[in-house]
Amino acid sequence: SSEVSDGEQRRWTLNDFDIGKPLGRGKFGHVYLAREKRSNHIVALKVLFKSQLQQSQVEHQLRREVEIQSHLRHPHILRLYGYFYDQAYLFLCLYIIRIYPCIKRVYLILEYAPKGELYKELQKCKYFSERRAATYVASLARALIYCHGKHVIHRDIKPENLLIGAQGELKIADFGWSVHTFNRRRTMCGTLDYLPPEMVESVEHDASVDIWSLGVLCYEFLYGVPPFEAKEHSDTYRRIVQVDLKFPPKPIVSSAAKDLISQMLVKDSTQRLPLHKLLEHPWIVQNAEPSGVYRG
Numbered sequence: 516s517s518e519v520s521d522g523e524q525r526r527w528t529l530n531d532f533d534i535g536k537p538l539g540r541g542k543f544g545h546v547y548l549a550r551e552k553r554s555n556h557i558v559a560l561k562v563l564f565k566s567q568l569q570q571s572q573v574e575h576q577l578r579r580e581v582e583i584q585s586h587l588r589h590p591h592i593l594r595l596y597g598y599f600y601d602q603a604y605l606f607l608c609l610y611i612i613r614i615y616p617c618i619k620r621v622y623l624i625l626e627y628a629p630k631g632e633l634y635k636e637l638q639k640c641k642y643f644s645e646r647r648a649a650t651y652v653a654s655l656a657r658a659l660i661y662c663h664g665k666h667v668i669h670r671d672i673k674p675e676n677l678l679i680g681a682q683g684e685l686k687i688a689d690f691g692w693s694v695h696t697f698n699r700r701r702t703m704c705g706t707l708d709y710l711p712p713e714m715v716e717s718v719e720h721d722a723s724v725d726i727w728s729l730g731v732l733c734y735e736f737l738y739g740v741p742p743f744e745a746k747e748h749s750d751t752y753r754r755i756v757q758v759d760l761k762f763p764p765k766p767i768v769s770s771a772a773k774d775l776i777s778q779m780l781v782k783d784s785t786q787r788l789p790l791h792k793l794l795e796h797p798w799i800v801q802n803a804e805p806s807g808v809y810r811g
């Protein structure tokens with residue numbers, strides 16, 4: 516399995532893999548179970564149709580996703596081992612002796628998560644126990660601390676982007692919306708003097724966006740619905756900006772859990788509970804499995 520996992524940048528082709536059953540559809544293509552022939556390593560092969568990528572201009576996003584995810588190594592982050600293009604050629608055209616590259620596909624070689632998609636598990640259970648929710652939230656907090664330490668923000672933490680590993684542990688997948696933020700100081704060749712306030716503050720996205728999303732996720736794990744859900748988008752938008760946070764009477768949730776969520780869903784991003792403080796919160800300390808694995 517060293518072939519696939521030690522990340523050597525070798526030239527992969529489709530012939531390196533035996534393709535197995537389809538695992539489902541992602542947003543830009545199908546995902547198949549596959550086995551790398553030389554190492555017998557089981558992987559997930561995500562096939563993206565380049566044409567669709569071009570149409571929706573997410574090619575740069577895909578490049579960034581590959582660049583970021585291939586360099587991350589953490590037990591709660593899905594591995595991206597590599598990628599390759601595959602040209603499916605039309606045969607020689609009768610009247611023009613040329614070959615046209617017709618469909619260009621991009622294949623992502625990803626870690627296979629044997630227990631599937633978290634959102635399906637949440638739909639099945641309706642909502643999770645406090646121990647299960649706390650174990651998941653703590654493991655995601657550790658993964659995000661690791662990402663933020665590398666100046667990577669995920670920006671799209673939600674149940675659909677979480678998969679379940681062989682031991683029942685969570686894996687953050689789909690870094691399609693992640694960004695690599697760098698501290699302006701280092702990149703502005705030493706001087707800040709000429710930068711306007713908004714650039715020095717770089718107000719738009721900082722790592723605290725992931726703290727907010729993790730708070731929303733924690734609420735959804737415990738109640739089965741996200742906190743600011745509404746029929747119309749405009750209502751959801753208003754509830755978010757007003758932080759219209761309400762805890763329903765059912766299911767019964769501990770005040771410790773509500774306290775943690777209330778410290779994460781704070782409008783002022785600088786006031787949100789830092790992730791390392793989250794790991795010391797009583798609700799996490801009393802409910803999360805230290806191993807990050809929930810055994811039920």
Ligand SMILES: CC(C)NC(=O)[C@H]1CCC[C@H]1Nc1nc(Nc2ccc(C(=O)N(C)C3CCN(C)CC3)cc2)ncc1C(F)(F)F
Nearest residue numbers: 538539540541546559625626627628629631675676688689
């Ligand atoms: C994060 C991203 C947004 N999501 C995705 O990419 C999705 C899009 C489709 C699949 C998934 N992508 C992956 N899925 C797995 N494992 C997996 C998935 C589904 C099942 C499952 O329940 N069945 C097969 C069931 C078995 C029972 N039958 C009835 C229904 C399907 C079991 C294992 N490993 C790696 C990936 C990855 F990410 F590397 F591609």
